[in-house]
Amino acid sequence: GYQRVLEENRKLYNQVQDLKGNIRVYCRVRPFKPGQSNTLSSVDHMDERTITILTHSKNGKEARKAFTFNKVFGPSVTQAEVFSDMQPLVRSVLDGYNVCIFAYGQTGSGKTHTMTGPKELTEEGLGVNYRALSDLFHISNQRKETISYDISVQMLEIYNEQVRDLLSADGVNKRLEIRNSSHNGINVPDANLVPVSLTSDVINLMNIGHKNRSVCSTALNDRSSRSHSCLTVHVQGRDLTSGNILRGSMHLVDLAGSERVDKSEVVGNRLKEAQHINKSLSALGDVISSLASRSSHVPYRNSKLTQLLQDSLGGQAKTLMFVHIAPEYEALGETISTLKFAERVATVELGAAKVNKDSGEVKELKEQIASLKAALARKE
Ligand code: ADP
Numbered sequence: 001g002y003q004r005v006l007e008e009n010r011k012l013y014n015q016v017q018d019l020k021g022n023i024r025v026y027c028r029v030r031p032f033k034p035g036q037s038n039t040l041s042s043v044d045h046m047d048e049r050t051i052t053i054l055t056h057s058k059n060g061k062e063a064r065k066a067f068t069f070n071k072v073f074g075p076s077v078t079q080a081e082v083f084s085d086m087q088p089l090v091r092s093v094l095d096g097y098n099v100c101i102f103a104y105g106q107t108g109s110g111k112t113h114t115m116t117g118p119k120e121l122t123e124e125g126l127g128v129n130y131r132a133l134s135d136l137f138h139i140s141n142q143r144k145e146t147i148s149y150d151i152s153v154q155m156l157e158i159y160n161e162q163v164r165d166l167l168s169a170d171g172v173n174k175r176l177e178i179r180n181s182s183h184n185g186i187n188v189p190d191a192n193l194v195p196v197s198l199t200s201d202v203i204n205l206m207n208i209g210h211k212n213r214s215v216c217s218t219a220l221n222d223r224s225s226r227s228h229s230c231l232t233v234h235v236q237g238r239d240l241t242s243g244n245i246l247r248g249s250m251h252l253v254d255l256a257g258s259e260r261v262d263k264s265e266v267v268g269n270r271l272k273e274a275q276h277i278n279k280s281l282s283a284l285g286d287v288i289s290s291l292a293s294r295s296s297h298v299p300y301r302n303s304k305l306t307q308l309l310q311d312s313l314g315g316q317a318k319t320l321m322f323v324h325i326a327p328e329y330e331a332l333g334e335t336i337s338t339l340k341f342a343e344r345v346a347t348v349e350l351g352a353a354k355v356n357k358d359s360g361e362v363k364e365l366k367e368q369i370a371s372l373k374a375a376l377a378r379k380e
């Protein structure tokens, strides 16, 4: 009885979510660092879709604010579990879809952990980038009697609104141009595009990319937190019977740290970096929220990042914004601003404003949910 109603309710809710289009927002909360277990947390409560943050109101009283996402991952969720949720999205690349996956959050919140993994990589620690490519290899191999796939990757960095090649043999110093050609769409013709067919190929390339990235950093100047890195996977599949070609692409983006810097405290290069980051992250937010609200004008041209990804944001493309939260109470200010960014990108999809644009099917499902909820309430 009760369990079945609950189950039905969840199934319908998921169906509504699936019909909701191509922009999804996930939230992941990092665990406390070792030895930090008694630290005060800003996170009051989490469930599958909601995170509640503990704040304080002006008069010092405790207050709570809840944010809703397509999915919330708590601190004990493993890399494998995170990936398994994203697997259908990743696999759609082999069917010719364009996919963008973004890791957003303040420095230290776990973006690189999600996308790449911890510094000392173990099998269980492997991040989305490795798992996604391994999975593409695995599925393309399963389909090899019917479709022949070519998979290749690029790895770019955007730092201070300049695009550089992380797979370049002679370092990352050359600035590259983003071009728009009629037959290739948006591309960076001078960046290395490397064919891959084994997970070990990917591991080797990522090592080159990481080395190139760290060459530009010093201990005091961790450039990786102030640049965006983008691993792009290009897939081309040829149907062995019809000869038809399909193309898909996936961008896996580890964004620059979203923390606001105090303008009174930084000057020179650091200020310039901060302004570039600000500009590109808000440009990204603007693009995604105007896509979500189906606005007729999408402002792609306001940053290098959105220009680079233009073909893969909007239309039939699928976007996953993965926001990361540090649990410490001291991070509360940044946590709230991260959740607000995520909410801005997401609520247009989840909010009531879209009701009249819903298809009849969504409306019907919503009505069913309402009546199931009522049934549930009567049981309680
Ligand atoms: P960012 O890339 O956002 O600056 P990192 O991914 O480097 O943050 O994470 C900061 C630290 O926290 C790293 O030492 C990382 O290994 C650790 N960490 C982050 N997320 C997790 C997680 N889900 N589980 C365990 N450790 C994590």
Ligand code: MG
Residues within 6 Å of the ligand: 111, 112, 113, 224, 225, 254
């Ligand atoms: Mg990082």
